Amino acid sequence: MAFKNLKIGIIGSGNVAHHFATAFSKLPAINLKGIYSRNEETGSTLAKQTKVKNYNNLNEFTQEVNLIIICASDDSISKITSKLQLNNNQIIAHTSGVVSIDVLKSATENYGSFYPLQTFTKQRQVNLNEVPFLIDASNEKTKTILLELACVLSNNVAEVKDEERRKLHVAAVIVNNFSNHLFALAKDYTDKLNIDFNLLKPLIQETALKILDQNPKDIQTGPAKRNDEKTIKEHLNLIDDKNLKELYKWFTKSIENYYKED
């Protein structure tokens, strides 16, 4: 079983499926056979866009592909897998950060993870070349094939064990989901005051860029870091929203404790 001869099938038509199918269809080294999606409308649109076959029948799909990549929500991975019976020459992988690869066991002995550690939105192009792909698999031949496929897409491929990927996913939620929520709350705050949120965008960019070559622990600044109780008090007076006040207090306490222990 060599990677070049594999006919790849994607299950799903959401953000990750969209980005993968688009990238696969542009790479001559990759043979994307088709797409199966429970949502027939978005599935058929994606198949048309990437000029591959759209499957409405799961049995037909599994008979015509060798490597299945499930790009579906965490919840539906086990549901979909329970409907699949693959042979020993077929491979299945999912793209979830948090779901164990063991949920794929019932479909075949060749299963693994093919997890792109990045945030995807349909409207926004992401350079897959820089996206870390975290690979693990049930056996060596499966792992080799998934690693080979990932290396065609990205320069940042890592073998990361199932359990570790799931732990890393927690950290991904913290740096991505929670940061973005901070931005949303800050925007609400400035919007309410009729202050232009755009003024904060260079600061947000620089905050992210700084940690590329510096340890976030070492570059912490702000009133909580320097125990500036006067500013903290003034800031709390300038916040009306109860939730935001709570957030401000929580971070202030956490930062103060964090640097006290040093």
Added chain:
Amino acid sequence: MAFKNLKIGIIGSGNVAHHFATAFSKLPAINLKGIYSRNEETGSTLAKQTKVKNYNNLNEFTQEVNLIIICASDDSISKITSKLQLNNNQIIAHTSGVVSIDVLKSATENYGSFYPLQTFTKQRQVNLNEVPFLIDASNEKTKTILLELACVLSNNVAEVKDEERRKLHVAAVIVNNFSNHLFALAKDYTDKLNIDFNLLKPLIQETALKILDQNPKDIQTGPAKRNDEKTIKEHLNLIDDKNLKELYKWFTKSIENYYKED
């Protein structure tokens, strides 16, 4: 009083003073006369680096400059100001986000804010050209001069009233200090598990880039956003640290409530 004839003096030798003095000394349109710093060592080093006069005597300093920019910590601005007596042709401004410009009133009738909304570290170059400068002043002639000076440094100059700048500073603390603390906590978590924090860096960059052209409210993803209680429970099981568990719960609750109200 025209901007081009002004001899500028900087008070301070910290991060902001360092970036300003370096930028001023490179711009032919700006006449940086010298630096006064309570810390004589860092003050003299900065003066040497930027090839301007180092003042150890505050009286001598105030007699030889027309425009004083205080780049000192929030706490020390009023202390320094109380020692200054300027004439009606001199101007003073501070670079603080949170301190009201009124604390400068005792020194002269020409005072204002010259606030760069960015995070500065000595080791890291920042392109001042993209930094928003927020300007306000006690009178029109002072405002004009501060606006002119800011426009020489940056393409992103805004007139923002004292009270609004102080409110915007709260939002700056949220998006910068609190985000950075999230990164520090996430790094501690991955370090303890011996997982490479570098794997998260592309995600952190993309999270910041996404909000340049999208509303953070509209692009929120993750288990809390989709009410995925199973993943939330699994994540909480994967977190040992009490503080981090609390943080995870707080954000999960806040995100769930935020999108419930919609």
